[in-house]
Amino acid sequence: MTSPSITVIIPTWNQSDLLRHCLEALRRQTVSPRVLVVDNGSVDSTPGVMAECFPDFGYLRLPRNEGFAVAVNRGIDSSDTELIALLNNDTEADTRWVEQGVKVLEQNPECGIVASMILNYWERDRLDSAGDRYLRTGMPLKRGTGQPASCYPSLEPVMGASAGAAFYRRRLFDRIGLFDERYYMYLEDVDLSLRAHLAGFDCLYAPAAIVYHMEAASDPHKPTARGAQPWVFYSDRRVYWITRNRWLLMLTYQPWQHGPWLAFGWMRSFLFHLLKAGHLKSFVKGLVAGISASGHALTKRRILRQAERGRREDLWRLMRTS
Numbered sequence: 561m562t563s564p565s566i567t568v569i570i571p572t573w574n575q576s577d578l579l580r581h582c583l584e585a586l587r588r589q590t591v592s593p594r595v596l597v598v599d600n601g602s603v604d605s606t607p608g609v610m611a612e613c614f615p616d617f618g619y620l621r622l623p624r625n626e627g628f629a630v631a632v633n634r635g636i637d638s639s640d641t642e643l644i645a646l647l648n649n650d651t652e653a654d655t656r657w658v659e660q661g662v663k664v665l666e667q668n669p670e671c672g673i674v675a676s677m678i679l680n681y682w683e684r685d686r687l688d689s690a691g692d693r694y695l696r697t698g699m700p701l702k703r704g705t706g707q708p709a710s711c712y713p714s715l716e717p718v719m720g721a722s723a724g725a726a727f728y729r730r731r732l733f734d735r736i737g738l739f740d741e742r743y744y745m746y747l748e749d750v751d752l753s754l755r756a757h758l759a760g761f762d763c764l765y766a767p768a769a770i771v772y773h774m775e776a777a778s779d780p781h782k783p784t785a786r787g788a789q790p791w792v793f794y795s796d797r798r799v800y801w802i803t804r805n806r807w808l809l810m811l812t813y814q815p816w817q818h819g820p821w822l823a824f825g826w827m828r829s830f831l832f833h834l835l836k837a838g839h840l841k842s843f844v845k846g847l848v849a850g851i852s853a854s855g856h857a858l859t860k861r862r863i864l865r866q867a868e869r870g871r872r873e874d875l876w877r878l879m880r881t882s
Contacts, residue, residue: 566643566662566727567618568593571631573600576609578774579649583614586647591659593645594618598635600625627744632723636738641730647771648724652681654770661727661769664715672732672761673753674769675721677709681774685709688773691718691765692750696818696879697825698810700750703765703882718765719878720753725771732761742856746798747805754813757875758867796842799833803843807850811857813864815876 568586572579579597586595596618599606610619620638622631632646643665647653657676664674675691689702690712702722704712721727723739726749736755739748753763810822826847833843864872 565641566591566593566645566658567596567635567639567641568645568647568658569596569598569632569635569639570647570649571598571600571628571635572602572606572649573625574602574604574606575649576602576604576606579606580609580613582647582649582651582653583617585652585655586658588655589653589658590656591662593658594639594641596620596635596639598622598631598638600627600631627741628723629739629741629743629745629748633738633741636730636733644728644730644733646723646726646728648773650774651678651725652772653725654772657725657769657771660766664764664766664769665727665729668762668764670762671764672729672756673721673763674727675718675763675765676725676727676769676771677712677765677767678722678725678771678773679709681772684772687711688775689722690767691763692720692722692753693882694719694750694754694809694813694879695825695882696814696821696876697828698806698814698818698822699825699829700747700806700809712765713767715767716765718763719757719882720750720763721765723749723752724773725769727769729761732756732759735759735761740860742853743805743808744801746801747809751805751809751812754809754875755863757878758863758871760868760871794837794839796839799837799839799842800846800849803829803846804850804853807847808853808857811854812860813875814879815872818876818879 599621601622601624636644661674677690678688680686680688687704687707687709690704693701693703736759740751833840
């Protein structure tokens with residue numbers, strides 16, 4: 561069965577072996593999507609792999625690595641289907657992933673985003689995420705990380721979806737715009753989910769749309785120490801960008817009355833990186849970079865003022881209870 565109504569966009573940068581594994585899983589889908597690989601200027605064998613092994617898939621090569629948001633935006637702009645799916649190159653999609661994601665969108669016209677059940681690649685009965693959370697402490701979190709896959713068995717509303725494996729309607733992008741390219745990498749999907757919610761689009765978690773994720777396997781700075789858990793890690797780059805972008809999310813979407821909770825969240829993060837994570841310098845640099853970019857976040861804050869009061873209050877309720 562062929563469905564030309566959806567394009568799966570995979571951003572990639574080097575890691576051709578991971579990409580090959582990802583694309584081979586897409587060839588086994590029960591509903592065959594269009595596939596577009598957006599190459600952020602890889603210098604490994606990626607161009608050759610695409611030409612020799614996947615000539616039937618779309619391939620868009622950018623001149624240099626400009627980050628996740630730029631890559632997926634170029635992919636969205638280059639596609640023309642009604643539905644879009646985004647998929648990380650360090651994943652393996654279940655054979656019915658596309659079928660189930662499309663099904664949810666077709667049966668729920670008010671839904672703009674579908675979050676996949678993302679399972680740990682190495683422990684396939686454990687969740688990587690069942691949708692995204694965003695707390696009043698300013699902390700973005702994966703819902704259900706490390707819990708048994710059976711914990712979230714139902715189709716249900718969630719705050720947002722990880723862009724590592726998610727489905728979107730094109731009219732959502734037409735309405736609210738694409739991913740914010742100033743985020744470069746990390747949390748741009750949280751920002752998009754929050755904008756979508758305020759604009760009236762629901763996000764549903766679809767437990768039947770399953771993807772297996774090798775957490776951060778595509779990150780070249782990932783530690784490879786023997787015996788280390790392969791799905792949990794911190795790096796200077798990761799800490800820097802997450803900290804910077806957490807600050808931007810806070811200024812854009814948090815109500816001022818969450819101030820005490822936000823102060824608690826930032827102090828807790830500071831102590832965590834001081835005492836445990838070992839990346840305090842990167843945390844501080846990320847915080848300074850976020851403060852320096854505050855003007856952009858405050859300009860975007862008009863989204864809150866323009867949104868319906870009910871949507872704002874529902875968003876803040878989710879921050880307290882999700």
